[in-house]
Amino acid sequence: MSSDFRPAIDDAPLPQKSGLKAVIESDIISHERLPMFEVVCERMVRTFATSMRNLTSDAIDVHLEDVTSTRFGEFMNRLSDPAILGVFRVREWENYGVVTVDSGLIYAVVDALLGGRRGNGAPRSEGRAPTTIETGLISKMVQIALTDFAASFEAIEPITIEIDRVETSPRFAAIARPSNIAAVATFRVDMEGRGGRFSIVLPYATIEPVRDKLLQRFMGEKLGRDRIWELHMASELLQTEIIMDVVLGEQHMRLRDVMNLQIGETIGVNRGPDDALEVHCSGVPLGRAFIGQRTNNIAVKIMTDISKGFAK
Incomplete structure (x- = not known):
């Protein structure tokens, strides 16, 4: 007695895609x-x-x-x-x-x-x-x-x-x-x-x-x-007060010499009356200016565009 078993076609597993093709x-x-x-x-x-x-x-x-x-x-x-x-x-x-x-x-x-x-x-x-x-x-x-x-x-x-x-x-x-x-x-x-x-x-x-x-x-x-806060901050920034410094000159000295300074001594700086001075804000150089006098007050005249930064 022989038995010839053949699996049904519907029972055969379908090929699965793999890798890049899948x-x-x-x-x-x-x-x-x-x-x-x-x-x-x-x-x-x-x-x-x-x-x-x-x-x-x-x-x-x-x-x-x-x-x-x-x-x-x-x-x-x-x-x-x-x-x-x-x-x-x-x-x-x-x-x-x-x-x-x-x-x-x-x-x-x-x-x-x-x-x-x-x-x-x-x-x-x-x-x-x-x-x-x-x-x-x-x-x-x-x-x-x-x-x-x-x-x-x-x-x-x-x-x-x-x-x-x-x-x-x-x-x-x-x-x-x-x-x-x-x-x-x-x-x-x-x-x-x-x-x-x-x-x-x-x-x-x-x-x-x-x-x-x-x-x-x-x-x-x-x-x-x-937009409201953007406009508000822009208007407030334009009204902000800042302190600008005009650097008349710089001199490198040892601490000992500074401590020995006496009243009446003169510190020499390598600047002439017609030389341009540096304008700083919080230590950041902004531009150059000339010093002068206006209505009995010391004044400075800006000679460079501050918005473009400081260029030596």
């Missing part, structure tokens, strides 16, 4: 949060809602749905079809970003701008590519969004954003390698029963020049600086 192909994104980027996006919600109301004359609600980090290739692969992608360039950073608009928001904005009825719900997507007219109308909205984003970013650092091109296929909007990490801010726009989402995608290579500022946890109107 790190590269890992689905888990572990990257530092950017608190100030979230603050910028929150500011943009208010300004963009106002801009969209002026554009469409509809009641607009804008919400920040999520700020996250993901691989650039994975995000682009998740885009629904059709979609419009605006590739923009940040002049100061010399790098690019992408704005993606989903089909729901495309048809809602086009319907609103062309006089569609309100409250009919989001138009159904036909699965076709946007027309030239639709692309032109959405390009106007993308420009407004980027202008408001640049204005919101001004609290971190002034930037200038320029639209490079508008694409309808993710393949032509590739501005980074698929494995590169990107910061993604997703916004929800509701327009009286219709609407959709758009996202701003910034690869980490793009925001590298301001990464340290985006890592800050707190920000007032001036990145954590208290």
Whole structure:
């Protein structure tokens, strides 16, 4: 009696990735949060809602749905079809970003701008590519969004954003390698029963020049600086009284000779009446001056710029 035992295929252990391949192909994104980027996006919600109301004359609600980090290739692969992608360039950073608009928001904005009825719900997507007219109308909205984003970013650092091109296929909007990490801010726009989402995608290579500022946890109107105290300290410093010394001369002497000085003795210094004297403050040389007399008082005339320090 023979028994032929073969293990089931389902029971066979799956090969596990290890080493560098496991790190590269890992689905888990572990990257530092950017608190100030979230603050910028929150500011943009208010300004963009106002801009969209002026554009469409509809009641607009804008919400920040999520700020996250993901691989650039994975995000682009998740885009629904059709979609419009605006590739923009940040002049100061010399790098690019992408704005993606989903089909729901495309048809809602086009319907609103062309006089569609309100409250009919989001138009159904036909699965076709946007027309030239639709692309032109959405390009106007993308420009407004980027202008408001640049204005919101001004609290971190002034930037200038320029639209490079508008694409309808993710393949032509590739501005980074698929494995590169990107910061993604997703916004929800509701327009009286219709609407959709758009996202701003910034690869980490793009925001590298301001990464340290985006890592800050707190920000007032001036990145954590208290303007009231700053002005108060500046005004008080300008009113601070200091003592300045005019050094008539210096003479090196032994302690024994100093202790043997008598009343009436003269200590010679190597200074003439027309020689410039050194002006000190707490032992720190500030500049040079000439000694003279003014209204029966001894006076000195500053001959060098104190703000530039003392140069011999």
